[in-house]
Amino acid sequence: MAWTAFGYFVAYLPYVALVKALSGGYLPGGDAHAGLTLLPAAAIGQLLAMPLFLGLSGWWRYGTRLPVRGRRVFVPSRAAMVAGFVTAIIVGTTTLNLSFPGVSILFMLLLMRAGTLIVAPVVDRLGGRRVHGYSWAAVGLCLVAIFIALADVKSYALTGWAMVSVTAYVAAYVHRFRMMSRHAKTGVKEVDRRYFVGEHAMAPIFLFGLVGLGALLGQPHLREGFTTVLTSSAALPAIGVGVCYELLFICGTLVYLDYDEHSWTVPINRCASLLSGLVATVALAALTPAAVGNLPGRWQVLSLVAILSAIVTLCYPAIRGRLVHGSATRNAGRPPPRKVLFVCGGNTCRSPMAEAIAREEIALTRSAHVLHATSAGLQVSTVGGEMTREAVLALGELGIEVRHRARALTPEMCREADAIYCMTRRQRDQILAMAPDVADRTFCLDPRGDVGDPHDQPLAAHRRLAAEFRELVRIRLAEQLELEHALRQSSDERQPAT
Secondary structure (H helix, E strand, O other), rough: OOHHHHHHHHHHHHHHHHOOOOOOOOOOOOOOOHHHHHHHHHHHHHHHHHHHHHHHOOOOHOOEEEEEEEEEEEEEOHHHHHHHHHHHHEEEHHHHHOOOOOOOHHHHHHHHHHHHHHHHHHHHHOOOOOOOOHHHHHHHHHHHHHHHHHHHHOOOOOOOHHHHHHHHHHHHHHHHHHHHHHOOOOOOHHHHHHHHEEEHHHHHHHHHHHHHHHHHOHHHHHHHHHHOHHHHOOHHHHHHHHHHHHHHHHEEEEEEHOOOOOHHHHHHHHHHHHHHHHHHHHHHHHHHHHHHHHHHHHHHHHHHHHHHHHHHHHHHHHHHHHHHHHHHHHOOOOOOOEEEEEEOOOOOOOHHHHHHHHHHHHOOOOOOOOEEEEEEOOOOOOOOOOOOOHHHHHHHHHHOOOOOOOOOOHHHHHOOOEEEEEEHHHHHHHHHOOOOOHHEEEEEEEOOOOOOOOOOOHHHHHHHHHHHHHHHHHHHHHHHHHHHHHHHHHHHOOOOOO
8 A cells, every 4th residue: 555655646746747837838948738728638648558557567357358259358337437437527627627827736636635535434434334533533634734725725816617627526536436435445356456447448538538529519728639739849748647647547546446444545645646746846846937936835835744644643553553463573474364264145144244253253362463354255246235234233232343345256265265164055065166176175154054044034133143153153263273373383393493
């Protein structure tokens, strides 16, 4: 996550600098260009860079491909189409927001970032995700930074079109976050990358289509972008805007797709972009005296103190982990935790209940450094779906907090697991058909018989299942702890004396 956020910061620097230099006429021998006139060239730049990245990285293989005349070709899903459309609006309005004359780069960034910071916890709560305390604190600190910077608002013009553009930007992000919560952010590489490839492939296509349609309908600035700009000395820098956005789009999307809640990933992304906006503004002013007027005021600089505080707050999980588990040196050489995978059908009731109870037992026994529990389903109807209401209530009565999104079982997940526990014998057979080489570590959770499915049954049935799971999971985890202890002891005995 740290390297992805840093990549976003680095990519944003040339992007912001190029947009402001082109819109302000700061390039040698160049004229000032309105934001709309830059969009066609920027769209072309991203449209050229997108397939280059997907091809060189090999990620195109994760896209949805269907057989067509004997060949498997990329066919975007409905989710990819919707995600690509709203992301195209974000891409276009981002460039517009940074090109309005007389408006500070940092000021516009603050407006955009305030909007996404506000909607992030709202989308999390609507989607049933837990928002941790440190995420709320970081969101609060970022909003404090916004309000401090707004003390400068009288120093800059703020047109009606600028507000319309910012509003469209924030509204598009609401839909984008909801799409991500519904179809991605599962922690499963194949699922998250499939969403990434679909959105990534469609966004520049939609953006080019939208600006092209606008030009055909007679929008003068967009027409100028396809004619005058593309035949002038500004063509390459304007195309470079799209290439730079492609780079920051990759890093920014990967930050958002992290399994953690939006209220944690969004502040990380926003902090990186605000810092890059400040650095780009100062650098542009240093290189071009005409841009000195766009330097941020003292209140905006003071707001960065709050931003840096938010960054430190977001580091809380890592800091806490270091204090609890010891230094990196002390952990060096320690084998990774043993992965225990619970499997059922839809991954919305039985297996996530077993996973949640296992995580609680692991926490109570302080064995997180030895065991790690997760779950998946063999017939998941909706990837990212929530646990059933009755299952959540039954676990809540046991004092267990649930944070779960359904994910589909893959052969790779089976091979990475050290122990797989199924709810039925039939499910075990299905797993072995998927990954025959995991037979020696695939078991039925209850060796006496199948664990019944309480789907569509009342809360009482889920309470009985939760109590049954507590007994079964404790036994299974004890077996895994004993096995892991024996393996580590055997490994220590084989180590040469020092």
